[in-house]
Amino acid sequence: xxxxxxxxxxxxxxxxxxxxxxxxxxxxxxxxxxxxxxxxxxxxxxxxxxxxxxxxxxxxxxxxxxxxxxxxxxxxxxxxxxxxxxxxxxxxxxxxxxxxxxxxxxxxxxxxxxxxx
Amino acid sequence: xxxxxxxxxxxxxxxxxxxxxxxxxxxxxxxxxxxxxxxxxxxxxxxxxxxxxxxxxxxxxxxxxxxxxxxxxxxxxxxxxxxxxxxxxxxxxxxxxxxxxxxxxxxxxxxxxxxx
Numbered sequence: 001x002x003x004x005x006x007x008x009x010x011x012x013x014x015x016x017x018x019x020x021x022x023x024x025x026x027x028x029x030x031x032x033x034x035x036x037x038x039x040x041x042x043x044x045x046x047x048x049x050x051x052x053x054x055x056x057x058x059x060x061x062x063x064x065x066x067x068x069x070x071x072x073x074x075x076x077x078x079x080x081x082x083x084x085x086x087x088x089x090x091x092x093x094x095x096x097x098x099x100x101x102x103x104x105x106x107x108x109x110x111x112x113x114x115x116x117x
Numbered sequence: 118x119x120x121x122x123x124x125x126x127x128x129x130x131x132x133x134x135x136x137x138x139x140x141x142x143x144x145x146x147x148x149x150x151x152x153x154x155x156x157x158x159x160x161x162x163x164x165x166x167x168x169x170x171x172x173x174x175x176x177x178x179x180x181x182x183x184x185x186x187x188x189x190x191x192x193x194x195x196x197x198x199x200x201x202x203x204x205x206x207x208x209x210x211x212x213x214x215x216x217x218x219x220x221x222x223x224x225x226x227x228x229x230x231x232x233x
Binding site for chain 2 (some may be wrong): 044045053091103107
């Protein structure tokens, strides 16, 4: 079974600085998708960025980028120029592309990020 | 507004009771997923429906059941409630089920269930 591990329960960063959130996962599959979701105090789950395992190029979305290391099974999220609105729980998630669990998300425990003024 | 509507937003009930959580998917989406977010277990997949049919089951208790109706809305029924069932229950929707929605899917804002 696949697992997703986020080893940093809490992190903080000063406004305008850069922060990196870590995520590792375990799978025997070669084709899968990885996601970062943001959950602000409003509780809404918001998709931040996605990565296809078969693509070597790291995904980027404005201030958000990932460092995808397939061999190491690592998928970290870098937030540049941190803003107060980035304060939230961040969840790393794995989506299988095969078998009975395809299409379902397996989440890590989350990292609580606080951006300080 | 994500387009996925969940009602009610909050629900407080007593142990042993039964509740129904409702989810209306985003317009055009045929697949509905239910997730539970608790302090102990984190975010866990419960069950998936596609166009009225059950497609996949996750860590869903036997006391819990779900269905998707012809108008595509879905209901999650929780019975014989225990204190440990207190959690945030999310519904999400996507256009398709197969191939997997690898673009991610859209979550509702959740129903906060408190069992006292």
